[in-house]
Amino acid sequence: MGESNENIQFSWGKKRAKGGAKMDTQFYGSFTFDNVKYSLYDCVYLFKNGESEPYIGKIVKIWQQNEAKKVKILWFFTPDEIRNYLRGSVAENEIFLASGDGTGLADINPLESIAGKCTVVCISKDERNRQPTPKEQTVADYIFYRFFDVGNCTLSEQVPEKIAGLEVNVLLNPKDEQVICYPDQDAQGMDQKVGAGLVAPLPQSAAKMEDEIPVAPLPQSAAKMEDEIPVAAVPLSQSVAISLPPSVKEVDKAQVAAVPLPLGVEEDVPKPTQKVFKRTQSTQKVLSDKMPSKKLKLSQDLTMKNMPSKKLKLSQDLTTQSMAPVPDVKVRSVPLAQLPTRQADRSKWFKPQPWHEKLAQADKEGRLVYIQNLDIRFGASEIVELIREALQLSCTAKPINHPTYDDPNNGKAYVVFNSRNIADEAVMKINSGLVVGGRPLYCSKGLLKVPKPASGALVGHLTISNQKMNPRQREEQKKAVSTSHCSQPNTIEYDLALDWMLVREKQAMKFSILHKRHAGERKSFAAKMAQ
Amino acid sequence: MATPDEHADAEGLMGEHAEKEHADFKARVKRTIYIDHLSPVVSRQVIRAALSQCANVVSVEFIENYTIPYDIPAAALVELDDESQAKSAVDLMRDFPFIIGGMPRPVRASLARPEMFADRPSLPGSKMEFLWLKQGDPEYDGMSKLKSLAKRQEAENMALIKSILEEEKELAAQQQIMLDANYYKYDLLESIVQNGTIKNLAGHYRVNLFDS
Numbered sequence: 001m002g003e004s005n006e007n008i009q010f011s012w013g014k015k016r017a018k019g020g021a022k023m024d025t026q027f028y029g030s031f032t033f034d035n036v037k038y039s040l041y042d043c044v045y046l047f048k049n050g051e052s053e054p055y056i057g058k059i060v061k062i063w064q065q066n067e068a069k070k071v072k073i074l075w076f077f078t079p080d081e082i083r084n085y086l087r088g089s090v091a092e093n094e095i096f097l098a099s100g101d102g103t104g105l106a107d108i109n110p111l112e113s114i115a116g117k118c119t120v121v122c123i124s125k126d127e128r129n130r131q132p133t134p135k136e137q138t139v140a141d142y143i144f145y146r147f148f149d150v151g152n153c154t155l156s157e158q159v160p161e162k163i164a165g166l167e168v169n170v171l172l173n174p175k176d177e178q179v180i181c182y183p184d185q186d187a188q189g190m191d192q193k194v195g196a197g198l199v200a201p202l203p204q205s206a207a208k209m210e211d212e213i214p215v216a217p218l219p220q221s222a223a224k225m226e227d228e229i230p231v232a233a234v235p236l237s238q239s240v241a242i243s244l245p246p247s248v249k250e251v252d253k254a255q256v257a258a259v260p261l262p263l264g265v266e267e268d269v270p271k272p273t274q275k276v277f278k279r280t281q282s283t284q285k286v287l288s289d290k291m292p293s294k295k296l297k298l299s300q301d302l303t304m305k306n307m308p309s310k311k312l313k314l315s316q317d318l319t320t321q322s323m324a325p326v327p328d329v330k331v332r333s334v335p336l337a338q339l340p341t342r343q344a345d346r347s348k349w350f351k352p353q354p355w356h357e358k359l360a361q362a363d364k365e366g367r368l369v370y371i372q373n374l375d376i377r378f379g380a381s382e383i384v385e386l387i388r389e390a391l392q393l394s395c396t397a398k399p400i401n402h403p404t405y406d407d408p409n410n411g412k413a414y415v416v417f418n419s420r421n422i423a424d425e426a427v428m429k430i431n432s433g434l435v436v437g438g439r440p441l442y443c444s445k446g447l448l449k450v451p452k453p454a455s456g457a458l459v460g461h462l463t464i465s466n467q468k469m470n471p472r473q474r475e476e477q478k479k480a481v482s483t484s485h486c487s488q489p490n491t492i493e494y495d496l497a498l499d500w501m502l503v504r505e506k507q508a509m510k511f512s513i514l515h516k517r518h519a520g521e522r523k524s525f526a527a528k529m530a531q
Numbered sequence: 532m533a534t535p536d537e538h539a540d541a542e543g544l545m546g547e548h549a550e551k552e553h554a555d556f557k558a559r560v561k562r563t564i565y566i567d568h569l570s571p572v573v574s575r576q577v578i579r580a581a582l583s584q585c586a587n588v589v590s591v592e593f594i595e596n597y598t599i600p601y602d603i604p605a606a607a608l609v610e611l612d613d614e615s616q617a618k619s620a621v622d623l624m625r626d627f628p629f630i631i632g633g634m635p636r637p638v639r640a641s642l643a644r645p646e647m648f649a650d651r652p653s654l655p656g657s658k659m660e661f662l663w664l665k666q667g668d669p670e671y672d673g674m675s676k677l678k679s680l681a682k683r684q685e686a687e688n689m690a691l692i693k694s695i696l697e698e699e700k701e702l703a704a705q706q707q708i709m710l711d712a713n714y715y716k717y718d719l720l721e722s723i724v725q726n727g728t729i730k731n732l733a734g735h736y737r738v739n740l741f742d743s
Contacts, residue, residue: 355595356595372681372685373678373681376646377645377646377654378653379650379651379652379653379654380649380650380651381652381653382653382654382659385653385659386659386661389659389661390661390663398649399646399649399651400595400597400598400649401598401646402594402596402597402598402599402603402606403565403567403594403606403644403646403647404567404603404606405598405599405603405688405692406598406599406688407684407685407688408646409681409684410681410684410685410688411646412597412598414597432665433663433664433665433666433668433671433674434661434663434664435661435662435663435664435670435674436659436660436661437660437661439677439681440664440674440675440677440678440681442678442681442682448597448598448600449600450596450597450598450599450600451600451601451602453571453595453596453605457570457571457572457633458568458569458570458571458572458604458605458633458636459602459604459636459696459699459700459703460635460636460699460702460703460706461570461632461633461634461635461636462633462634462635462703462706462707462710464710464711464714483577483580483632484577484580484581484629484630484631484632485629485630486623486627486628486629486630487627487628487629487630487634487635487637492635492710492713493630493634493635494628494635496634496635496636496706496709496710497628497630497634497635497636497637498628499635499702499706500568500628500635500636500637500702501628501637503698503699503702504568504639507695507698510691510695511691514687514688514691515688518684518687518688521680521684522677522680522681522684525673525676525677525680526677529670529673529677
């Protein structure tokens with residue numbers, strides 16, 4: 001039974017009982033949401049609108065009534081939340097399970113408000129609690145061993161018999177070790193049964209397993225198997241998420257934090273209750289995109305179990321580790337809409353640079369060569385070919401003569417080579433005596449110094465100072481830049497304009513005479529040499 | 532190994548492609564005009580609007596200055612719909628001072644030439660002739676001298692550019708003075724008409740203000 005909810009993947013897992021007054025409520029033991037499998041008693045994140053820190057809770061009931069999918073969440077408290085009642089030392093990633101009766105124990109939320117899964121390990125020494133392996137402890141997102149009674153507002157290490165009507169067993173560590181270990185150890189950690197199901201696409205095998213399980217309360221082992229399969233077979237992101245909790249935690253937070261919260265607050269019950277909003281697709285997707293960064297993190301100190309306290313110290317840590325993709329997440333604190341553009345962003349990585357950037361870059365690296373005395377008719381491709389044939393080197397080239405001012409007898413071009421050494425070598429060779437079509441080329445390294453393009457008015461565009469104009473006229477004059485016209489003979493401007501045209505004609509003549517002379521000189525020289 | 536026929540075919544194909552590219556390019560050159568003495572604050576839209584009276588602008592490519600170490604006016608290659616539009620635009624701007632985005636210095640337009648286009652394709656069928664010379668070769672000295680000649684010519688060109696730019700600055704300064712003076716004169720005239728002083732003056736000189 002799969003449904004799509006705002007295009008986020010969803011499908012029910014194992015069915016349990018039916019209930020409700022009109023028998024219209026179906027209870028479930030698991031579901032898959034946005035390609036992540038959640039089961040009863042899994043620990044999850046939920047976001048509250050406007051807050052950057054998520055709340056952590058345990059799913060204790062899953063059902064659908066009519067069209068609505070709901071989950072009942074038993075809350076964990078962070079040290080901050082119960083600061084006033086805290087005594088003793090607190091570990092960095094310690095949280096506290098709610099117990100007792102009263103508001104703040106548990107809430108019903110729409111299923112869609114779940115933002116992600118997390119690993120919480122119970123380190124209580126109570127006999128009912130399976131002691132976690134050191135590995136489990138290290139990789140867990142959070143640990144807890146104390147309970148906060150919401151009725152009395154007291155903190156206690158004593159494990160209560162029941163919480164929220166459930167036997168406390170199911171709320172402590174699952175009987176079988178969770179496969180929260182590195183991928184290569186998956187095989188060892190697993191049950192025979194599970195192993196079989198591993199390779200197969202999990203829904204089927206999972207379903208098979210689940211059928212063998214008595215309905216309620218789910219023995220922990222069964223619950224475990226369900227989890228293990230997904231862990232192994234689920235998309236990359238998820239398994240990595242579990243096997244590298246520290247990094248995931250960071251990254252998760254990153255997305256989780258960056259993901260903005262459009263939401264739907266359902267209950268209006270105080271404190272832990274308003275914790276809902278739609279999770280966006282970006283969380284999961286971004287997760288998989290973050291793969292490289294996670295591997296990176298992995299190689300770093302794993303005792304980073306000192307998860308930065310849930311302040312967004314996250315962002316600092318991320319930047320200090322200079323994981324290139326990750327800082328982006330901070331910036332991208334805009335939801336869903338951003339997602340599609342991730343692809344677009346990638347394409348920018350391969351877009352060709354604009355020329356002036358290319359040249360600046362090449363110059364910095366010493367790969368830029370300025371060649372002169374080329375035939376002005378040579379295009380970029382001809383120059384590239386020339387370099388290839390004469391020097392056996394590859395390059396990119398750009399002819400750069402300015403049509404108004406540069407002497408057409410002397411063609412100029414920038415050529416960019418692949419490395420500084422190659423460029424130096426080329427310069428030496430060309431200067432030593434490369435003659436192309438009767439023209440000896442000469443060259444040098446580096447960009448020519450040209451003034452930055454002027455941003456002010458052109459020389460010759462006059463303004464009247466001390467002009468008495470009313471505001472409207474001033475506005476119009478400002479707009480005048482975007483206008484154009486043919487000057488009419490009855491204005492002062494016309495005379496001035498004519499002055500310019502005269503000057504320009506003279507200039508054109510001067511250039512033409514000079515360039516012709518140059519051409520003549522070259523020809524006669526060449527002729528003389530031929531004799 | 533490809534047979535000679537195949538080779539020839541391949542080359543023929545490539546040659547054809549190059550020919551076509553070149554033909555396209557030539558057509559493009561014919562319908563493009565080169566505008567310079569352009570103000571740096573003028574944008575594509577402005578040029579488009581300016582030329583709209585006589586031509587439809589297809590594209591505008593501003594020329595970037597890589598080689599001149601002075602402050603020079605902007606320039607652009609403006610591609611129009613066809614050759615006739617290009618001709619009429621050039622004629623217009625030659626016969627009348629065409630002013631874009633600031634007065635009174637008009638822009639200049641001319642028909643584009645192939646070497647103005649930085650992205651020009653290679654000439655089909657052209658052979659690259661080159662040779663290496665080293666000291667001791669008979670022509671080496673001659674080529675060195677030719678190199679020096681080229682360098683000297685470059686310097687001369689730069690000097691010319693410098694002098695005309697200065698000339699332009701002077702002209703602009705002169706014109707500014709003249710403009711200010713004229714403005715002052717007209718402003719003065721207007722104010723005395725407005726505030727009535729002119730009546731007094733007329734009375735004083737016994738001149739009739741209005742022909743009656």
